[in-house]
Amino acid sequence: MLNATSGVAQSYPDYFIPQHLRPADPQMAAMGLTGVAHRTGVLAAYSNPAGISDVKDLQFAYTRHHPILQYFTTDEYYTGQHTFSLAVPVTKFFTIGAYYWNLGFGEVEILKINGYGGKKTKIGIREYLLTPAFLLALDSTTNLHIGANVKNLKYYGLNDADSWLYDLGFRINHELSTQVLSFGATIHNLGSKLKVEGSTREYEMYRWYKVGFAFGNTNAKSSKNKKITYLWTVEYQKNLNQKNLNMDENRISTGYEKLEALNTGFELRLFQHLFGQIGYVNDVSGSKNHLEYQGFTYGFGFETPEPLGEKIPVTLSAMYGRSIQLGTLDVNIFSAGLGFHF
Structure with a gap:
């Protein structure tokens, strides 16, 4: 067990890390931390809030980051992160999402001035998020x-803090004969x-800015019965203000200020059900970050694009x-x- 004088308060990762670099979306992580131009479904809000406008069924998802033992203590002090996500299609053109995530740092012991009679408290970061998204048909082949x-961010335990923040995003999908070309952009963390x-x-x-494009036939209407489909994306990301935003001015830089x-x-x-993904994160800042931000990513999974049957109107x-x-964060x-089809 740690005490408050051990410097654990200085060991908080910035909110920027769990939300944008350690996202609550396996597909975003697997594809080189991209998603602004291609991610759809309930988990799309973490890369581009506009992406949930494609949701056709009520969708629920649970996401878990594997916890790891921190380096600065021999006690069980974990950084597990879990997220609950819900997306509801209100109309054909309007979807609303609700999200909650929590990054826990375990417990610390806060000692009194004389060093005795301390109390234990849980510390971490949590966020409540509400996402409205709209779909506008510009013509028969192009959608906007x-x-x-809308996010309420809270640091709890030591150095309690909170903020109201906003992300804005858009995406344009243009369907060619057998392919879909998409362009998207977002700006994150406007607000207080x-x-x-x-x-x-x-x-x-x-203030995190992202812009990218995607190309492939995975989301094309003509590919519904294809055995093999593909998607490729490129995305540029930049921290706009490039300041040290740590909780304490005396803390060591996280190395992501000039990201x-x-x-x-x-x-x-394969068959619209099984998929494999690979990506690459490429630092182009030209600066030597305190923490390395470069390397390959990968992932895999399955999903049922259609309900299992008339008597079982669910998707999995x-x-x-x-x-x-990311430093000590895995x-x-x-x-x-x-998903529930009505």
Whole structure:
């Protein structure tokens, strides 16, 4: 068990890491941390909120990051992260999503001034998220998707803090004869600064910008009965303000303040049910980060694109994704999903 004087407060990873680099979406992790131009379904909100506008059924998903033992203690002090996600198609053109995720850091012991009589408290980061998304048909072959995330972020335990934040995103899908070409862009973490409870301290959040395109026949109408389909994507990402946003000005830099990357991902599907994915995260900032941000990613899974049957109007999915190591945080993600067709 740790005490409050051991520096655990300085060991918080930035909110930026669990939300954008350690995402609650195995497919995003597996395809080089991309998704702004191609991700659909209930988990799309983590890469581009506009992506959930394609949801046709009520969808629920649970995501789990494998917990790991932290390096600064010999006790069981884990960083497990779990997420609950729900998407509801209100109309053919409007979908709303609701999400909750929690990144736990276990328990610490807060000692009194004399070093005795301490109490234990759980510490971590949690977020509540609401996502409205709209689908607009521009013509018979082109659709415009628009979405937003409204997020309430909370640090709890030590250095309690909270903030209201917003993400905005759009995507344009244009269907060619047998392929779909997509372009998307998002900006993350607009809104208020992170306010520390019981203090006048406020910290600006990372403004994270992403733009990308995707090409393939996986989502083409003409590919519904194809045995093999594919999807390829390229995505540019950049931290716009490039400031040190740690909870304490005396902390060591996380190394992600000047993050700039050009990532790519590829997916191959068999019979529209089984899929494998690979990607590459490529740091193009030109700076030597405190934590390395580059390497290969991969994942696999299955999903039923249609309900199992008239008497069983449900869809199933399960995915696994592994991305690059983020310091002591292992990006090792599993999700299970369930959809209900009405």
